[in-house]
Each structure stands twice: as structure tokens, then as C-alpha cells.
Amino acid sequence: MSADKSGGPLARILTPSRASALRTSGTTVASSLGAIAIALTICAILLAVTGKNPIDAYSTIIETGASGNKLLEMMRRATPLIFSATAVAIGFKMNIFNIGVEGQYLFAALIAAEAGSHLALPGVIHIPVILAVAMIAGAAWASIAALLKVFKNVHEVISTIMLNYIALSVIQWLFENFFRDDSGGGLNVKTTLLPESAHMPDLVDGRLNAMFIVALVTVAIFWVVVYRSRFGFRLRASGFNATAAATAGIDARRMTIIALLLSGAVAGLVAMQSVTGEAFAYGPNATPIQFGFAGITVALLGRNHPVGIVVAALLFGFLDSTSAELQLAAVPNSIVKVMQAIIVLTVVIVNEATIRRMNIRTAERARNELAAGGAA
Amino acid sequence: MSTTTAEATNTSSSKQTMGRGRRVALIGITMLVLMSVTRVWSGYDDLTSSGTVGAALRLTVPILLAGLAGLWAERVGILNIGIEGMMILGTWFGAFGAWKWGPWVGLVLAVIGGMLGGLIHAVATIRFNIDQVISGVVMNLFAFFGVRYLSELLFVGQPQGGISQSPPQSSAIPRIDVPFLSGGPIGSWTTPDIFGWFEERHWFLLGDLAGVLKGLTSNLSLASLIAVLLVPISAWVLWRTAFGLRLRSSGEAPEAAESLGVNVIKVRYIGLLISGGFAGLGGGFLSIVSSSYYRQGQTAGRGFIGLATMIFGNWRPSGVLGGAAVFGYSEGLKLVAGGSITGLFLFIALVSALVLIITLSAPVMRRLVTTAVIGVLAFLAYLTVDEVPESLTQSLPYVVTLVVLATASQRLRPPARAGVPYRPGGAH
Amino acid sequence: METQQRRDAAMAVRLSGIGKRFPGVIANHDVNLNVRAGTIHAIVGENGAGKSTLMKTLYGMQQPDAGTIEIDGTERHFKSPSEAIEAGIGMVHQHFMLADNLTVLENIILGGEPARRGVINVSEARRRIQEIVAALGAEIDVDVPVSELGVGERQRVEIVKVLYRGARILILDEPTAVLVPEEVDELFSTLRRLVDDGATVIFISHKLDEVIQVSDDITVMRQGTTVAETTPGSVDRSGLAELMVGSELPSPAGRTTAIGEQVRLRVTDLVVPGAEGRPAVEHASFDIHAGEILGVAGVEGNGQFELCTxxxxxxxxxxxxxxxxxxxxRSGTRARHEAGLAYIPFDRHREGLMLNAPLWENALLGRENDPALATGPLINIQAARTSTVGIIERFGVLTPDETTPAFALSGGNQQKLVVGRAMITEPAVLVAAHPTRGIDVGAQAAVWDEIRRARDAGMAVLLVxxxxxELIGLSDRIAVMFDGRVTAMLDPDTTTPAELGGHMTGSHLGAPR
Structure with missing residues (x-):
């Protein structure tokens, strides 16, 4: 590690590699920003073509952000996205496409809400127990797809799509026949309300609860497990090259099952912000839907990287939070969702192109550095 | 040696071609007998009434078109998870066109809207090499919110229009009753209603057959007719024309196709445009024929049910029609007769269909007997349970799809290279 | 006899001075090939002798750097296979280019469909195919999907496909490699009929018996160039084998240490099932002792890959x-690694490397349970990187640093990393498949030295x-594999080129050993 071995590779470890790592992540960030810029331009054109003033729209969005009062709203809206995107990203790390987060988290929300309402425990235990139940339920639902893939070779894309619909039926059946609690009255039927001890503490009264912290912790654990642990290494190795991983003695079936179970477990937490902190129950109209699909877009936008996921989730949370102001400014607020879809598509396309070009450049640079080294 | 193998393959091939014609007839007859028996036994006349069948046809068409959309995409080698989104585009553009310029223009615009979705999917997956599943998922989101935005611009403020609904259309696609068969008029003369007469007699089998045929020939929307005709047309184009052979070769062995001078890229673009067009037409049917306005969420997952029918229709147009008919019929029955009888039907039909698919390679008689036995057993099993909850029977199509994939996947023949990215020159 | 009368016929194909180089490799140089019209012309040579490159050049799949191609006396420059097809050249690839789910008829007519206003004229297609099939004296049911056909029938479909496009010159790349003996006989009679009808066949093979049996002329290739032209009448098997392998074998390097007593790898009656119900490896039994290198010679595809995996x-x-x-x-792969097996795979890209991952992660693959490289459940990244730097230095991997992704390295350097990863664990047994394939001479010597050093320290090596x-220079014994069986165990000190070549090409089979 000493500087005097200037010619040896040891001395070259730190500086150039750090530089290249920086270069890589720099290019990543730059290409993502560039893609977002392209997407915003496309949206501006779309707005202009449809007779709306893009400058009005964007300045409204920026003013909303600058006013700062949207910060908590942004974090609140980002929370379920972080869980959902992390769940998707775990699968992606070994090239498994978990489209079934939607079904997994709704199933988990029902089971966890019902289980939580039957327990009487002190808060410090009660909340973790509910979260654990949610994770187990999510993993259990995901296990169907895992077993079908490993033992019956059914592709997870098809099986998780089908399982999403099956989950909706099963949830409806369980809810209507067993878990429905009409004592609350009104149209907004739910499961039995959770006792006080199961209420997630608020970070800021009524505006942001502690699930946001849980989300950040989950992402941190995701980072450690995937990038620092031996298990995560095997997971990524299977994703990089399944044959090489198998040749190195990594059991592909086992990895597939574990990856899908973990993915389902994290998916189980998606609706916990609502169940433990807002609605205090599961309800067909109280529990938010569609976060499974939104999670796929956030994972793609964040390139399945923990930091990227948090940033992307905050960005989407922020965009979602501006819709009221946009409506006031006479801009249809659904442009926000269109914008999100365009951003994701553009980022995915630009990334694909950037990665290809970057790979060529890296190979060239490696050759050049060696040539220069050989000359010296 | 060579002659014996040739003979062996000869017989196996003739058995197979016989099997295909027979299979369709076999499934049809089995279904009719099962339904007839069940009707007489249970007394639910709606099982084979023309009203039920007519409703079933209307509900079958969108699923059928979604399934054909999936088929055209996968036959050229591209997965299309975005059918749902392309259908959404079809519902919106169709409703818009029908509202402004009448239903036929609406259908054309629906097709164009769907093709737009197909084009985006094609550019993303073929030109930019994006993962086909990712592109499809994003397509669904894009379409869902894109039409919401358009509604906000164009429908909000119109009479009865809004962010999630279009203004109603003033005219509809004409509907016909076939003369003589279902009493349609010729000029001012009302012809006899032959099927209707038989249906009212409720004779075993004959009455059922007449009910089914009357359902198919009366109050028939021309759009349904067109949609159903697209099944033989798809089959004819894909299996009888040079163009169709090139399309299929690009989904089976693109390297071989390219080595023989087929422009795989071009063929894949065309396939996805057709796929998008079919999905768009299916969406347009929902917003123009099934109803008279666009409504958010109108597609209700039919794009995915279409994918399911494509899978257990074994990537063949006739199979897709069969699968779509089972789903459409159960929905139609639910509309006409209510939930519990639908559960009964679905249960028996899907179990029987499953047995038929699983025993594809078995001799015809044995399959018939097995199916009948299992069908009766399923019926008895159904009777022992008081009532199968409707919420659960709704998920049966998806369960059956999974069971088919898990148990009979060796007998399915998906295009060999569907979902695998292809870059020209890869063969070298 | 008929063909004898056409001896004076014109040249169908004349290749002169063909050269083709790829980065770091000279695949062909100064290749001269003269194929008389209306004959079966065999090209024989070992793996890597340059046959496939030459045929790809002739078929327009790649362009030569030097030399000329003449077809029927006219000089041609093919930019693509379709231009070669137009000139009447057809190729039957070793790996068939057929769509399994399409019917035989569809496969044959694809791209050249007889059609009336877009509708395929099936009866016309059937008639044309039947004409070709009848001329071949074969029978093909054109209405079954290709997936229902056996290998021999598929090959016939490929031949018909090529003829359907009007090919007069057919290239068959190792056509007999996948066939059972009866099918080989049928193929040969088909080829005979073809040349009797005036076609020309270029036939690539390793199997010398077949070559002598079927061909009119033989061209031998070795190390990227044509070394001899002969005829079956003027050469026998052993003469041909010697031409193929070279007149002299390299001399084995003497060893100073003795082979140990301890058996480190014992394989007893190993049977590996292969495709088509035929075992890929049949009843292989051998011991490898401490400090011993057992070489495995054989033409590729004779069971070596299946044996190793x-x-x-x-x-x-x-x-x-x-x-x-x-x-x-009964153990899984990981347990076998832990028992002391290490593996240098056949195909480094497919089985060995994560191309998009940095070198240190590649070097860690399979070793992530090594306590020295882990801290509890976590990876010790610093240790892993330091260990990788060790591999880089010891095996001379040319790379800017250990964080460079694997795809950025040249093939040779990737190979050195794979070799280093396998050897750094000091395994009991090293299964090495082509350990120095694609790397330069200097690095090759370095890898050999490492293998020798580890051998002297007691490692057992199975060297494919x-x-x-490499085989003769390193091995203490050489097992020859042919058709899934170990057909000979040779001593590298005494074996002759004819003997080795004969065993590798199967022509010693049945002969007293």
C-alpha cells in the first residue's frame, strides 16, 4: 500500500480505481439527469401541443418545491414507493422480475391488519410484530411464484401477473367473509381498527410517521446485504452470469427462492404506512393501491441502487405532491403521472445507450492505460 | 431405415392433422353436452339461452382481441405485457372518435391509438433494445395516465364528460338479426325465427344448440362479426401466406430467417403494429360497442386475461377464441343468471378444459371419457360445497392459467424465441 | 467410377493465398485450395487448424485479408452469405439453422416461398421439394415440425434447404459429428448422388476413415494453412493422421519430482448421459495421483466437456x-469445490466470468466462503481486492487495476485471471480445460510454470x-477420448504422431492396441 512501489499494482489500487468509480457514478448521474431533461422537454412539448403553457406548469412545480412546505408531503408519499422499489430491485439483482409486488403487499396489508387487531401487546413489541407478520405474509404470497419457477419452470412474469389477480380475489373473499368489521359504520368498511398500542408514532404530527425511518433503514439493510454480504454477492453473481455462478457452486434454485421471498417480505411493508399510521386498518377503499407498479418505475429510475431508489422515490413523491398546485394553475394534474412514465422510459432508454457507450470507452481506456504503462 | 422412419413420421403427422380438426369439434361437443346435461339437471335454462350467449359474445370479443394481440406480438418474438395499456389507448381514442365523428371512425381511431402503443413498444424494444417486460409495464402506466391527461383536456367541461369519462356517443354500430335463422327482416318482411322456435321448446341438446346459435345470430353487432372474422383471418395470414411464414420464422428462429434473407427487424415492427392494432380495436369495442362512452378502468385487466387465453390457447387463433369464449361466457352468464350458477359453470368448464389440455396427446376416445368423468366429478364436488364464493370463482381463469403452465407446459408450443432480444448479425 | 471420368473437370472452387487475421490470432495464412467440380473434397485438420475460418470466408460470412476466391473460374468477392448463395454456394452448418416449431416444408421454403399474390403455393413448394428429395434418393415427410425429426433427418432437411436455393457447391461442416453409423452411410450415399448429378461437395471432418471412404480429394490443414493435398488412393490412415498432427511431436519436458503415492482423484465407472439417449461419457475410470498430470486428448465434442462438468x-x-x-x-458443486476440486472452464465467458463485474468480484466468485476473504456474513472487500492484486501480479494479468470490469480485458488476460482464481486456492485437484487457450506465448509459458509448480507441490491435474x-509438454500420461470413451492411455515419451492422431480420429478402434 506504500507509495514507493509506484510501478506495482498495489499502489494503483486506491487512486485510479476511486477515480474510475467516481467517473462511473458521475456518468450514471449525468446520464440520468440528461434523460430527465429530455423527458421534461418531451413533456413541455406535450403540454404546448395540447395548448397548455409548459413554463407555467414547470414554474408552479418549482415554486411548490421552493416553498419548502411540501417536504414532509414528499417524504410521506415517497415511503411506500421506497419499499415497493426495493422489493422490485431485490429481484432485479438476480434478473428476476417481480411484477407481483401489488398482490403481495395488499395480501400482506390485510393479514397484518387483521392479526394486529387481535393482539394486545405493548407498543414496542406490537408494531414490530405487525411489521413481521406483514413481511411473512408478503413472502408467503411471493413463495407461490418462487416455487412455480423453481419446480415447474413457470416464468415469474406470467405467474406474478396471474397471482396479482388471484390475490385480489382472495383478499376480497377473506375480507368479505371473515375480516370485515361493520361496527365502524359508514361506507368506508375496514378490518377491525388496530388498538392504540399498534399505532405507528408520528415524526411530525399527522403529516409523517415513523414508517419513513423504517423505509430508510430497509434501504440501508438492502445496501449492506446486496453489496457487502456474501449472500448478496451470490445474488448478484447469479444475476451477472447464472452459468458462471452455478459453475462456482452457487445453487441457482436456492438463490431464486430466497430472492423472491426477500422481495415479497419487503413488499409486505408497502402499505404499512397506511395500515399502522393512517387508516389503522385494512380497507378496500382505505388501503392505497397501484404502488406495486409504481415501485417498478421507481426501481428502474433508481437503477436498482439503494441511493437511486431513495432519490427516485423522493422525486416521484415530490411530483405527486405538486398536483394540487398544478390544478390551481389550470394545468391538468395528470400531467405529473404522464411525466413520470415518460421520465422512466427515457431514463431506461438513455441508460441502455449510455451503458453501451461507457463499456466501449472503459475497454478503450483499459487498453490505452496499458499501452501507456508499457511505454513507460 | 429411412423408409421406416418416414412411415412413422407420416402416420404421426396424419394423426396430428386429424387431431386438430377433431379437437375443435371434440371440445365443442363436450361443452354442449356438459351444458345441456347441467341445464336439464339443474333447471337453469339460462345456461344455454340466446340471451346468455349473446351477452357472452359481446364479452368475449375484447378478450379475444387482446389474446390475438398477444399472439401476433409473440409470434414475431416479442412479449407484449403492454396489451392492457394499448387497449386503454383504444378505449379512449375509440370513444373520442365515436363521439366526434361516429362509431366507425371511432373504431378506426381505436386501432390507430393501439398501433401508436405498439409502435412505442416496438421502438423501445427493437430499436433501443429495452427489456420487453419493462417496456410493457411502462406502456401500461403511460397509457393509463396519458388518457387521463387527454380526458382532462378534451372531456372535462363537455356534457356528461369528465376526467374519467367521455361524453356519450349519439350513434352506435348497427346490429343485425340473421334472416330465417333468427328472424331478421328482409325488406319489410319479418322472416321466421327458426332458432328461436327451437330454443323455446327446450329439447335436450337440440334446444340448447338452437339457443347458442340464436345467441350468435341475433342482435349481432357488425363489430363483433368483424372481430370474430379476425380469427380465421389471423390464422390464414400467419399460416398460409409467405408474409405470415416470415413473421412466424422471426419468432421461432430469427438467425435462420435472417440467413435466408428475411428482414427480421422489419417483420417485428409489423408484428407489433398489428398487435397494437388488435389491442386498440379490443379497447374500442369496449368503449363503442359494449358501452357508449369511455370510462377510466374500462379495460379491467382484460389485456392480461388476453395474455392468459393466448397461453392456454397454445398461441393459436382458434385456441385464443376458445379461451376467450370460456371467459366471455362465464361473464355473460353472471350478467344474465347471477353469481352462483356462474360458479358452477366456470368450475366445470375450466376443469374440463384443463383435462382436455393435459391429455392433448392421448387418444380421442380416452380424452372424451376422461373429460366427461372428471366433469361429472367436478359437478358432484360442486354440489357438496354449499356455495363457491363468487369472489373466488373470479380468480379461476388465473388459477387455471397457472395450473396449465405448471402441469402441461411441455405440451404448449410457444414461439421458441418470444422474449429473447435479437440483434441482426447475431448469427455470425 | 463415374466420378473418375470427370477427373479433368474444371475447378469449382479455387482459393489462392487466403489470409485472415483476428486481433492477436492468425486464423488463416497462405491457404490454397483447389476443388474440382463434381467431386467430394474433404478438408481435414485438428481443432483450430483454420478450417472453419476458411469456410466462413468462402461462404461470405467474413472477408479475407489476402488472397483470391474463384468460383467456376471467375474471381468473386462475397460481402455476405446471400451473395455466396447467389453464386451457388450452400452451407450446412454443424449447428443446424432450423426453426423447430415450423414444418419441414416451411423451413425449406422460408425466404424463397413460391407464392401467388402472397399466398404460399403449397403444391408447387411440395413439387419442387419432392424433385430434390427424389434426386437424393431419400424420403422426407415435409408436413411434420422439425422438432419431431431425428438428427440425421434434420441434416437432410438442411441439405434440401440449400439445394432448394440452387446451390451447386455444398459445404458441410463436420456433418458426421452428430450422426450414428447408419445415418452416416445414408449421408454418404446422398453426397454420392449429389456429385453424380454434377454438384460439388466440400466436406470437413476429423474422422479419417470416413474421409478416405467418401472423398475424391483430400486437403490437409494444420496451424492455419494448407499443408498437403492428397487422394484416398495415395495415403492410408496413419499417413493422413501424421499429416494432420505434424511430422514431429513436441518433446516432453522432463520432470524432477516424482509422482506421489496418494490418489487424489479417483473416478470409477463414470457414465454421463448425453442428448439423444446416447451417453456422452461411457464407463470412464481413472486415478490421478498427487503430483501427476493426466492429459486428455481428443477432438472436441467427444465427451471431454461432459466429463469435466x-x-x-x-x-x-x-x-x-x-x-x-x-x-x-452425491455432493453439490460447492461441496466439491470445498473438497478440493478447482476448475478452469472450457468457455471463460459462459462459465467463468461476470463480464460486467470488476475483476476483484470475478476473482472472488466461488471463494466468497473463504474465511480469509470474509468477515462473518460480510465480504471483506479489502482482503478480496488484495487477493485479486496477488493474482494479477502472479499471473501477469495486464489490467489498469482490480476494479476494471472483466469485459475491458483482452481474452488472454481474462483467461489468466480465471486460471489464477482456480490455482490460488491451492486445490487438491485441478480440472483444467484449455488453460492457455487464446493467450500469448509468453503468458502461456508462465501458466505452464504455475501448473508445474503446483504439481510439484502435490496437486493432481486433469488437463483437457x-x-x-501443451498436452505432451505437461502430461505424465495421456488419455485419449473418442466418442465418449477413453480409448487409449498413452505415454507422452513414446507415443508417435500417427498413434496419437489415429486414436483421436478413431481409426485405431478395433485394431489391436
């Missing part, structure tokens, strides 16, 4: 495998190689 537990097999006396027959210099 079965040893690693990557495919099912029956029989018994012991490492250092420990029975690992197509490089005779």
Missing part, C-alpha cells in the same frame, strides 16, 4: 468420484487440451 457436479452422472479419498459423488505441445 460431471466431475464438478454440474450435470448428473452415475459412477463414483473420490477426491483425496472422500466420496463426493487441444494443444499437443
Amino acid at each position: 460431471a466431475l464438478l457436479g454440474l450435470r448428473t452422472s452415475s459412477g463414483q468420484i473420490e477426491v483425496d479419498g472422500r466420496d463426493v459423488t 487440451s487441444a494443444d499437443l505441445e
Whole structure:
């Protein structure tokens, strides 16, 4: 590690590699920003073509952000996205496409809400127990797809799509026949309300609860497990090259099952912000839907990287939070969702192109550095 | 040696071609007998009434078109998870066109809207090499919110229009009753209603057959007719024309196709445009024929049910029609007769269909007997349970799809290279 | 006899001075080939002798750097296979280019469909195909999907496909490699009929008996160039084998240490099932002692790959495998690694590397359980990187640093990393498949030195190689594999080129050993 071995590779470890790592992540960030810029331009054109003033729209969005009062709203809206995107990203790390987060988290929300309402425990235990139940339920639902893939070779894309619909039926059946609690009255039927001890503490009264912290912790654990642990290494190795991983003695079936179970477990937490902190129950109209699909877009936008996921989730949370102001400014607020879809598509396309070009450049640079080294 | 193998393959091939014609007839007859028996036994006349069948046809068409959309995409080698989104585009553009310029223009615009979705999917997956599943998922989101935005611009403020609904259309696609068969008029003369007469007699089998045929020939929307005709047309184009052979070769062995001078890229673009067009037409049917306005969420997952029918229709147009008919019929029955009888039907039909698919390679008689036995057993099993909850029977199509994939996947023949990215020159 | 009368016929194909180089490799140089019209012309040579490159050049799949191609006396420059097809050249690839789910008829007419206003004229297609098939004296049911056909029938479909496009010159790349003997006979009679009808056949093979049996002329290739032209009448098997392998074998390097007593790898009656119900490896039994290198010679595709992957537990097999006396027959791959097996794979890209991952992660693959490289459940990244730097230095991997992704390295340097990763663990048994394939001469010597050093320290090596210099230079014994069986166990000190070539090409089979 000493500087005097200037010619040896040891001395070259730190500086150039750090530089290249920086270069890589720099290019990543730059290409993502560039893609977002392209997407915003496309949206501006779309707005202009449809007779709306893009400058009005964007300045409204920026003013909303600058006013700062949207910060908590942004974090609140980002929370379920972080869980959902992390769940998707775990699968992606070994090239498994978990489209079934939607079904997994709704199933988990029902089971966890019902289980939580039957327990009487002190808060410090009660909340973790509910979260654990949610994770187990999510993993259990995901296990169907895992077993079908490993033992019956059914592709997870098809099986998780089908399982999403099956989950909706099963949830409806369980809810209507067993878990429905009409004592609350009104149209907004739910499961039995959770006792006080199961209420997630608020970070800021009524505006942001502690699930946001849980989300950040989950992402941190995701980072450690995937990038620092031996298990995560095997997971990524299977994703990089399944044959090489198998040749190195990594059991592909086992990895597939574990990856899908973990993915389902994290998916189980998606609706916990609502169940433990807002609605205090599961309800067909109280529990938010569609976060499974939104999670796929956030994972793609964040390139399945923990930091990227948090940033992307905050960005989407922020965009979602501006819709009221946009409506006031006479801009249809659904442009926000269109914008999100365009951003994701553009980022995915630009990334694909950037990665290809970057790979060529890296190979060239490696050759050049060696040539220069050989000359010296 | 060579002659014996040739003979062996000869017989196996003739058995197979016989099997295909027979299979369709076999499934049809089995279904009719099962339904007839069940009707007489249970007394639910709606099982084979023309009203039920007519409703079933209307509900079958969108699923059928979604399934054909999936088929055209996968036959050229591209997965299309975005059918749902392309259908959404079809519902919106169709409703818009029908509202402004009448239903036929609406259908054309629906097709164009769907093709737009197909084009985006094609550019993303073929030109930019994006993962086909990712592109499809994003397509669904894009379409869902894109039409919401358009509604906000164009429908909000119109009479009865809004962010999630279009203004109603003033005219509809004409509907016909076939003369003589279902009493349609010729000029001012009302012809006899032959099927209707038989249906009212409720004779075993004959009455059922007449009910089914009357359902198919009366109050028939021309759009349904067109949609159903697209099944033989798809089959004819894909299996009888040079163009169709090139399309299929690009989904089976693109390297071989390219080595023989087929422009795989071009063929894949065309396939996805057709796929998008079919999905768009299916969406347009929902917003123009099934109803008279666009409504958010109108597609209700039919794009995915279409994918399911494509899978257990074994990537063949006739199979897709069969699968779509089972789903459409159960929905139609639910509309006409209510939930519990639908559960009964679905249960028996899907179990029987499953047995038929699983025993594809078995001799015809044995399959018939097995199916009948299992069908009766399923019926008895159904009777022992008081009532199968409707919420659960709704998920049966998806369960059956999974069971088919898990148990009979060796007998399915998906295009060999569907979902695998292809870059020209890869063969070298 | 008929063909004898056409001896004076014009040249169908004349290649002069063909050269083709790829980065770091000279695939062909100064290749001269003269194929008389209306004959079966065999091209023989070992793996890597340059036959495939030459045929790809002739078929327009790649352009030569030097030399000329003449077809029927006219000089041609093919930019693509379709231009070659237009000139009447057809190629039957070793790996068939057929769509399994399409019917035979569809496969044959694809791209050249007889059609009336877009509708395929099936009866016309049938008639044309039947004409060709009848001329071949064969029978094909054109209405079944290709997936229902056996290998021999598929090959016939490929031949018909090529003829359907009007090919007069047919290139067959190792057509008999996948056939059973009866099918080979049928193929040969088909080829005979073709040349009798005036076509020209270029036939690439390793199997000298077949070459002598069927061809009119033979061209031998070695190390990227044509070394001899002969006819079946003027050469026998052993003469041909000698031409193929070279007149002299490299001399084995003497060793100073003795082979140990301890059996480190014992394989007993190993049977590996292959495709088509034929075993890929049949009843292989051998011991490798401490400090011993057992070479495996053989033309590629004779069971070497299946043998190695079965040893690693990557495919099912029956029989018994012991490492250092420990029975690992029932163990998974990871357990076999831990028992002391290490593997240098055949295909570094497919089986060896994560191309998009940095070198240190590649070097860690399979070693992530090594306590020295882990801290509890976590990876010790610093240790892993330091260890990788060790591999880089010791095996001379040319790379800017250990964080460079693997794809950025040249093939040779990637190979050195794979070799280093396998050897750094000081395994009991090294299964090495082509350990120096694609790397330059200097680095090759370095890898050989490492293998020798580890051998002297007591490692047992199973060395699969197509490089005779490597095999003879390193091995203490050489097992020859042919058709899934170990057909000979040779002493590198005494074996002759004719003997080795004869065993590799199967022509010694049945002869007294």
C-alpha cells in the first residue's frame, strides 16, 4: 500500500480505481439527469401541443418545491414507493422480475391488519410484530411464484401477473367473509381498527410517521446485504452470469427462492404506512393501491441502487405532491403521472445507450492505460 | 431405415392433422353436452339461452382481441405485457372518435391509438433494445395516465364528460338479426325465427344448440362479426401466406430467417403494429360497442386475461377464441343468471378444459371419457360445497392459467424465441 | 467410377493465398485450395487448424485479408452469405439453422416461398421439394415440425434447404459429428448422388476413415494453412493422421519430482448421459495421483466437456468420484469445490466470468466462503481486492487495476485471471480445460510454470487440451477420448504422431492396441 512501489499494482489500487468509480457514478448521474431533461422537454412539448403553457406548469412545480412546505408531503408519499422499489430491485439483482409486488403487499396489508387487531401487546413489541407478520405474509404470497419457477419452470412474469389477480380475489373473499368489521359504520368498511398500542408514532404530527425511518433503514439493510454480504454477492453473481455462478457452486434454485421471498417480505411493508399510521386498518377503499407498479418505475429510475431508489422515490413523491398546485394553475394534474412514465422510459432508454457507450470507452481506456504503462 | 422412419413420421403427422380438426369439434361437443346435461339437471335454462350467449359474445370479443394481440406480438418474438395499456389507448381514442365523428371512425381511431402503443413498444424494444417486460409495464402506466391527461383536456367541461369519462356517443354500430335463422327482416318482411322456435321448446341438446346459435345470430353487432372474422383471418395470414411464414420464422428462429434473407427487424415492427392494432380495436369495442362512452378502468385487466387465453390457447387463433369464449361466457352468464350458477359453470368448464389440455396427446376416445368423468366429478364436488364464493370463482381463469403452465407446459408450443432480444448479425 | 471420368473437370472452387487475421490470432495464412467440380473434397485438420475460418470466408460470412476466391473460374468477392448463395454456394452448418416449431416444408421454403399474390403455393413448394428429395434418393415427410425429426433427418432437411436455393457447391461442416453409423452411410450415399448429378461437395471432418471412404480429394490443414493435398488412393490412415498432427511431436519436458503415492482423484465407472439417449461419457475410470498430470486428448465434442462438468457436479452422472479419498459423488458443486476440486472452464465467458463485474468480484466468485476473504456474513472487500492484486501480479494479468470490469480485458488476460482464481486456492485437484487457450506465448509459458509448480507441490491435474505441445509438454500420461470413451492411455515419451492422431480420429478402434 506504500507509495514507493509506484510501478506495482498495489499502489494503483486506491487512486485510479476511486477515480474510475467516481467517473462511473458521475456518468450514471449525468446520464440520468440528461434523460430527465429530455423527458421534461418531451413533456413541455406535450403540454404546448395540447395548448397548455409548459413554463407555467414547470414554474408552479418549482415554486411548490421552493416553498419548502411540501417536504414532509414528499417524504410521506415517497415511503411506500421506497419499499415497493426495493422489493422490485431485490429481484432485479438476480434478473428476476417481480411484477407481483401489488398482490403481495395488499395480501400482506390485510393479514397484518387483521392479526394486529387481535393482539394486545405493548407498543414496542406490537408494531414490530405487525411489521413481521406483514413481511411473512408478503413472502408467503411471493413463495407461490418462487416455487412455480423453481419446480415447474413457470416464468415469474406470467405467474406474478396471474397471482396479482388471484390475490385480489382472495383478499376480497377473506375480507368479505371473515375480516370485515361493520361496527365502524359508514361506507368506508375496514378490518377491525388496530388498538392504540399498534399505532405507528408520528415524526411530525399527522403529516409523517415513523414508517419513513423504517423505509430508510430497509434501504440501508438492502445496501449492506446486496453489496457487502456474501449472500448478496451470490445474488448478484447469479444475476451477472447464472452459468458462471452455478459453475462456482452457487445453487441457482436456492438463490431464486430466497430472492423472491426477500422481495415479497419487503413488499409486505408497502402499505404499512397506511395500515399502522393512517387508516389503522385494512380497507378496500382505505388501503392505497397501484404502488406495486409504481415501485417498478421507481426501481428502474433508481437503477436498482439503494441511493437511486431513495432519490427516485423522493422525486416521484415530490411530483405527486405538486398536483394540487398544478390544478390551481389550470394545468391538468395528470400531467405529473404522464411525466413520470415518460421520465422512466427515457431514463431506461438513455441508460441502455449510455451503458453501451461507457463499456466501449472503459475497454478503450483499459487498453490505452496499458499501452501507456508499457511505454513507460 | 429411412423408409421406416418416414412411415412413422407420416402416420404421426396424419394423426396430428386429424387431431386438430377433431379437437375443435371434440371440445365443442363436450361443452354442449356438459351444458345441456347441467341445464336439464339443474333447471337453469339460462345456461344455454340466446340471451346468455349473446351477452357472452359481446364479452368475449375484447378478450379475444387482446389474446390475438398477444399472439401476433409473440409470434414475431416479442412479449407484449403492454396489451392492457394499448387497449386503454383504444378505449379512449375509440370513444373520442365515436363521439366526434361516429362509431366507425371511432373504431378506426381505436386501432390507430393501439398501433401508436405498439409502435412505442416496438421502438423501445427493437430499436433501443429495452427489456420487453419493462417496456410493457411502462406502456401500461403511460397509457393509463396519458388518457387521463387527454380526458382532462378534451372531456372535462363537455356534457356528461369528465376526467374519467367521455361524453356519450349519439350513434352506435348497427346490429343485425340473421334472416330465417333468427328472424331478421328482409325488406319489410319479418322472416321466421327458426332458432328461436327451437330454443323455446327446450329439447335436450337440440334446444340448447338452437339457443347458442340464436345467441350468435341475433342482435349481432357488425363489430363483433368483424372481430370474430379476425380469427380465421389471423390464422390464414400467419399460416398460409409467405408474409405470415416470415413473421412466424422471426419468432421461432430469427438467425435462420435472417440467413435466408428475411428482414427480421422489419417483420417485428409489423408484428407489433398489428398487435397494437388488435389491442386498440379490443379497447374500442369496449368503449363503442359494449358501452357508449369511455370510462377510466374500462379495460379491467382484460389485456392480461388476453395474455392468459393466448397461453392456454397454445398461441393459436382458434385456441385464443376458445379461451376467450370460456371467459366471455362465464361473464355473460353472471350478467344474465347471477353469481352462483356462474360458479358452477366456470368450475366445470375450466376443469374440463384443463383435462382436455393435459391429455392433448392421448387418444380421442380416452380424452372424451376422461373429460366427461372428471366433469361429472367436478359437478358432484360442486354440489357438496354449499356455495363457491363468487369472489373466488373470479380468480379461476388465473388459477387455471397457472395450473396449465405448471402441469402441461411441455405440451404448449410457444414461439421458441418470444422474449429473447435479437440483434441482426447475431448469427455470425 | 463415374466420378473418375470427370477427373479433368474444371475447378469449382479455387482459393489462392487466403489470409485472415483476428486481433492477436492468425486464423488463416497462405491457404490454397483447389476443388474440382463434381467431386467430394474433404478438408481435414485438428481443432483450430483454420478450417472453419476458411469456410466462413468462402461462404461470405467474413472477408479475407489476402488472397483470391474463384468460383467456376471467375474471381468473386462475397460481402455476405446471400451473395455466396447467389453464386451457388450452400452451407450446412454443424449447428443446424432450423426453426423447430415450423414444418419441414416451411423451413425449406422460408425466404424463397413460391407464392401467388402472397399466398404460399403449397403444391408447387411440395413439387419442387419432392424433385430434390427424389434426386437424393431419400424420403422426407415435409408436413411434420422439425422438432419431431431425428438428427440425421434434420441434416437432410438442411441439405434440401440449400439445394432448394440452387446451390451447386455444398459445404458441410463436420456433418458426421452428430450422426450414428447408419445415418452416416445414408449421408454418404446422398453426397454420392449429389456429385453424380454434377454438384460439388466440400466436406470437413476429423474422422479419417470416413474421409478416405467418401472423398475424391483430400486437403490437409494444420496451424492455419494448407499443408498437403492428397487422394484416398495415395495415403492410408496413419499417413493422413501424421499429416494432420505434424511430422514431429513436441518433446516432453522432463520432470524432477516424482509422482506421489496418494490418489487424489479417483473416478470409477463414470457414465454421463448425453442428448439423444446416447451417453456422452461411457464407463470412464481413472486415478490421478498427487503430483501427476493426466492429459486428455481428443477432438472436441467427444465427451471431454461432459466429463469435466460431471466431475464438478454440474450435470448428473452415475459412477463414483473420490477426491483425496472422500466420496463426493452425491455432493453439490460447492461441496466439491470445498473438497478440493478447482476448475478452469472450457468457455471463460459462459462459465467463468461476470463480464460486467470488476475483476476483484470475478476473482472472488466461488471463494466468497473463504474465511480469509470474509468477515462473518460480510465480504471483506479489502482482503478480496488484495487477493485479486496477488493474482494479477502472479499471473501477469495486464489490467489498469482490480476494479476494471472483466469485459475491458483482452481474452488472454481474462483467461489468466480465471486460471489464477482456480490455482490460488491451492486445490487438491485441478480440472483444467484449455488453460492457455487464446493467450500469448509468453503468458502461456508462465501458466505452464504455475501448473508445474503446483504439481510439484502435490496437486493432481486433469488437463483437457487441444494443444499437443501443451498436452505432451505437461502430461505424465495421456488419455485419449473418442466418442465418449477413453480409448487409449498413452505415454507422452513414446507415443508417435500417427498413434496419437489415429486414436483421436478413431481409426485405431478395433485394431489391436
